[in-house]
Amino acid sequence: MKKTVALLLRPGPNWDSSKSVREQRLWDEHARFVDDLFARGLVMLAGPFAPDGVGALVILNVQTADEARAIYADDPWAHHQILLTSEAKEWTIFLDASHS
Numbered sequence: 001m002k003k004t005v006a007l008l009l010r011p012g013p014n015w016d017s018s019k020s021v022r023e024q025r026l027w028d029e030h031a032r033f034v035d036d037l038f039a040r041g042l043v044m045l046a047g048p049f050a051p052d053g054v055g056a057l058v059i060l061n062v063q064t065a066d067e068a069r070a071i072y073a074d075d076p077w078a079h080h081q082i083l084l085t086s087e088a089k090e091w092t093i094f095l096d097a098s099h100s
Contacts, residue, residue, distance in 0.1 A: 003091070004059050005090055006057065006058075008055070025082060042060055
């Protein structure tokens, strides 16, 4: 069993609903932030919800919800109220096809 945290992200007051995810203000800075977390092994999975791309789910390789919240508090989108943490839940993985 592996313990992780599922982080649900929601649009903040500065999310522009007339634009796609990649057209949002500060997209490049946000993408660099997430890419760095991925390269460091902290992000296992991440992506926007379909079909409209509003909100996102991130699975983090951390032990506590507080740790996940602290990490995502440094996201440029969080600083600018574009995409905010809605919920963080500790999640224990029982089955994982990618590691079978």
